[in-house]
Amino acid sequence: MNILLPGQYPRSERLVVATRDFDRHRSSEADLKRIQHDDVQQFRELQKDWPYISSGFFHWQDLMRPFSAIVDEIQVGTLLRFYETNTFWRRLDFGAHPKVHVQQLDAWIEEYFLAEGMYSQADPMVLTLPFLYLFRDFSQGIALELVAELLAQIVMKLLSMPNKMLCFFEPTFGWRKLTAEEKAIGRTFIMRLKEHTKQPICLWSCFFCVEHELDFIYALPFDGFGFDFYRNSLSKCMDKFPKDKLLLAGIINTESSLIEPKKNVAAFFQMLHTYLPETQVYITPNGPAELLTREVMDHKVRNMQEII
């Protein structure tokens, strides 16, 4: 069994302060970069020898914002509450004819996904993108079909790099009811991507109970499915779980600073063993790691490493 840390990882207290100082013109960009570099190095050390490592996206402000640097005619708009949390993302406001700057994709990937060159293209990495419904709900002026088109161009470029796993982050299941049309677009999108690549693409849901959407979710040709097990029952998720897929088990609780007690984790593993072999399981946070402080999240990861 391994741990996987998709999405944004929390900045260290040092980086939080350094970023604030830089924004207020109290320090230089070089000072900030040095501390960002340290954060990436420490995070990489935490993930040593893992099958897929994350760059932590330390200079991202949310999962949507980087798209404003690669798609033209996007304005970074108003704050929207990020589901049922006390954090806010900014809506992306699209113009009439958004297009991906194809010539700039390499540089964009280097900056945003490879931590400005601190990771190489060949490194085994987990990359995270917002899935269609989240993307659409945190945008304005763009149809779901066009979201799929833009994302497909970017995904295909990302997965042209070797040794990558892609996680699509999608809390919308359980947040709102999807229409039949939305479901069809989602299904077509994933089918198209899987025709193009053999690298694993996983769905990472969080925050909500998705038990009522499992038939639809399992019919999508993802290579793995992630669930928030503080919102979902393992037995209900596993009853119809496709036996050849990966499970991203969200049991690192990002809504509590309590380090997961060993007996609680052991009780989960005892239930899990009846359903899937360990080789098909990745332990993940049950939501964005950024909802915790760096110190607590590091502690939780180390604790989980010890347990598994």
Next chain:
Amino acid sequence: MSSIGLVTHEIGSLAKTPWRLKALSGAVLNASDLKAAVEWGRCLHIANVERLHALLAKRQGFTLDERAEILRFSSLFATKLLEQAGLDLVWDGEQQRVEMYEYAARRMTGFTFGGHIRSFDNKYYCKGSCVHRPGFERPFHVQEYRQIVEFATKPIKIPLTGAYTMMDWTYDENYSAAVVPGKVDVREQQRKARREFLEDITQRVIYPNIKALYEQGVRYIQLDEPAATTKRDEVHEFIQATKKSIGDMAGKAFFSVHICFSDYRHLFPQLKELQGILDEVHFEYANRDTKELGITPTQRVGYEILHQFKNTSFKVGIGVLDVHTDFIESPELVRDRILYVHKIINDPTRLYISPDCGLRTRTWEVSFQKLKNMVEGRNLAAKALGLL
């Protein structure tokens, strides 16, 4: 208080002045900090501004007594700013607090702090963890009130962060420690833990703090509950916590609740259960409104939810200033927002006029001008309604 209805008040925080921030954080004050202190002192007719200047002239290394005196001046300045702007209800704009959550959490027992969490962009806040059953050693807003009452010439309102928001913004390490992920009843276990946590904060911390304020003579108390609608399934819990927080003081003082940047539709119809307990319900509206003059639904699109208050006894707190922009609302725009709301509610004594939320992210220059225009806009509306 305004005899014509249309009572004006501030909602939460004002920015902290550089001289107060630097003096308390140990940074060195510069000449422009001292100049600003004197200029604002004169603008606000502060009697002993020379004393403040002499105090700040030290520039660094302030003793505990000096820091306390600077804090008192900061409270005095902010209170006078609100009075000079012409508001009917005043306080000191959170000058004695670090901010609305951390100030309270650090004065409760059972809480620890571990670092910063992103709120948005590169803005972070300090989030606490509840590690034991919460309590408190002494009421944590009474001293603040005693300070303000020394110099306020208008009625004072004290805001405090409500039980639901304190619970929702805190990590729980105490009540949910036994929850096993993936168990069949995991959601019920989580829900039960949150209910117990909320009940304890309500009964053991918030109610006694409100009681202490009431016993000190505070008659306007605002519960800040920006988290009230964050979790759609927990509106019932918020309502129950509010009832219990006010308890036997309902009807004996003026209680308001402030909620902002939320989907207010989730609150209805349950919110109506708080009639007779809460006097005023205040939401943010200007942030969602247009800047055009006029009193049509299209021009006043931000105020749509007010129709929910038509057949209630609540006084309606209406945000008429957007706190997230330096745009200065003209008195005419404020007037039209009030007149539009009056068309719906049809009773000026039920309308309470204020900014959307605290003005802490705006400079004092911008806040002062916005508030003065708000009062002038209220007066224009009163004239239009034949109240003046």
